Amino acid sequence: MKRIFLATTVAFGGIFGLATLAQSMGNVGADCNLNIPRDAMSYADAHNVYLCMADKMGTGYNTGDKRWIPADFVRDYRTWTPASTLPADPGVHGERFLFTYVNSVGASEYMKFKDEGAKMPVGTVIAKESFSINSKGKAKAGPLFFMQKVAAGTSPKTNDWYYMAVAPSGKPMGVNVFKACNECHSTYEGSDYLGYPEEDVRRTGG
Numbered sequence: 001m002k003r004i005f006l007a008t009t010v011a012f013g014g015i016f017g018l019a020t021l022a023q024s025m026g027n028v029g030a031d032c033n034l035n036i037p038r039d040a041m042s043y044a045d046a047h048n049v050y051l052c053m054a055d056k057m058g059t060g061y062n063t064g065d066k067r068w069i070p071a072d073f074v075r076d077y078r079t080w081t082p083a084s085t086l087p088a089d090p091g092v093h094g095e096r097f098l099f100t101y102v103n104s105v106g107a108s109e110y111m112k113f114k115d116e117g118a119k120m121p122v123g124t125v126i127a128k129e130s131f132s133i134n135s136k137g138k139a140k141a142g143p144l145f146f147m148q149k150v151a152a153g154t155s156p157k158t159n160d161w162y163y164m165a166v167a168p169s170g171k172p173m174g175v176n177v178f179k180a181c182n183e184c185h186s187t188y189e190g191s192d193y194l195g196y197p198e199e200d201v202r203r204t205g206g
Contacts, residue, residue: 028052034137041133043086043201046097049139050087053131061144063170073146074166077127081107084197087131096130096142100197106149113202116190122160124149126194141168147185147193158182159193 027036027045032052034041061074080101087097102110106124130142148162155162163181165173175181185193196202 025052032139034133034139036137038133038135038137041137046087046133049133050097050099050129050131053139053141057129057131057141057144057168060141060168060170061166066166066170067172069146069164069166069172073125073127073148073164074144077101077103077125077144077146080104080125080127081111081203083107083111083203084201085203086201088197088201093128093130093145094132094142096132098197099129101127101129110194111203113196113199114191118190118192118194120149120192120194122149122151143167143173159186161185161193 025048027034027041028048029035030052032049034045034049036045058078066074078101080103083100083102087099089097103123103125105122106120106126109118109120110124110126112118124147126147128145130145132140132142134140144166146162146164146166148164150160150162152160154160158177158181161182163175163177163185165175167173182193185195188195
């Protein structure tokens with residue numbers, strides 16, 4: 001992917017502060033799909049796909065009963081601190097692009113991006129929006145993933161993290177958190193089971 005960088009902005013209006021853009025979308029069409037080959041896209045193109053889809057994604061995630069997932073997480077996550085300036089390259093979470101937000105409890109510690117010695121405070125919640133772009137440039141919304149740090153000893157098998165996911169339709173997803181989530185996150189033991197955005201797109205400076 002070509003590495004062209006844009007600062008993340010939330011000044012577009014819309015229900016989550018990110019409206020579907022009708023102009024300045026570069027290589028992204030009104031349908032939110034790429035009009036160039038997938039392997040020629042830049043980070044800026046991925047960001048424009050995200051901005052184009054953002055309102056629809058937010059509406060979808062908030063549709064319906066959240067059951068075991070706290071509804072305020074889903075409602076408020078875009079008011080949290082964004083941890084990246086652009087969507088991170090796919091590679092995990094089903095080869096989807098990810099945009100990460102961290103709540104006020106954990107933002108400062110998370111954004112130190114420690115590979116060793118990280119210890120997230122209890123009450124930290126991390127949200128990762130996801131979307132995919134196939135080889136033909138077609139974009140598709142993915143799940144909204146959450147990690148919640150709970151009190152020591154609450155879930156020792158997952159290093160006291162709860163994992164949750166909401167489908168693009170808003171339906172809570174029933175997943176095997178040990179195989180689908182914890183098995184991968186446990187490889188980041190030094191960073192308290194955290195996977196960070198790529199270094200090139202990490203947000204720094206508060």
